[in-house]
Amino acid sequence: MTLEDLVRLRRARDLMDRDYSEPLDVPALARVALMSPGHFSRSFRAAFGETPYSYLMTRRIERAKALLRRGDLTVTEVCFAVGCTSLGSFSSRFTELVGESPSSYRARSHDDGAAIPACVAKIYTRPVRNGEARPDSPPLV
Incomplete structure (x- = not known):
């Protein structure tokens, strides 16, 4: 290339x-x-x-997480706000990448991360596919 x-x-x-x-x-x-x-x-x-579709969906889920943490939009509103056209597909991909449903994510408290600078929080809250290492994971030997 x-x-x-x-x-x-x-x-x-x-x-x-x-x-x-x-x-x-x-x-x-x-x-x-x-x-x-x-x-x-x-x-x-x-x-x-990763494929272009996978990359785009990761960006959409990252933004969806931020909107859901605010708590002023419904899951359906967030789904459409980030460019998804199917609530079912959005929920499935969100659950796959985040490990919990959008409704569960929206409902729980997110106060623990309030004091973390946004540039650091972005690294640790990035959706991770199964098998990928998180930034805090030990290195593979």
Whole structure:
């Protein structure tokens, strides 16, 4: 993979970070990266270790967690606010990444993390897929 390819992939990833709540699909992201959809998907996975869809959903779940911690929106409102169109798919992915349902997450207290700076909290509250190491996990030997 060339440096130019990485620059174009980062452009698409930056678009996902910025416009996570917009309807984004692989063909649209591939156009931003100036690649065919298939080549974009393969290259994105090789460069960032996950598919474009998986990356986008992780961004959406991160934002959903922040909105749910505020407690002023329902789970359905949060689902649509972060760009998901199916409450069932949103809830399933949220539960998979966070380890509890959006309703349970919203209902519990989040006061423990109130004194932690946002830049640190972001690292420790990032949704983690099964098998990934958390920042506080011991290194694998």
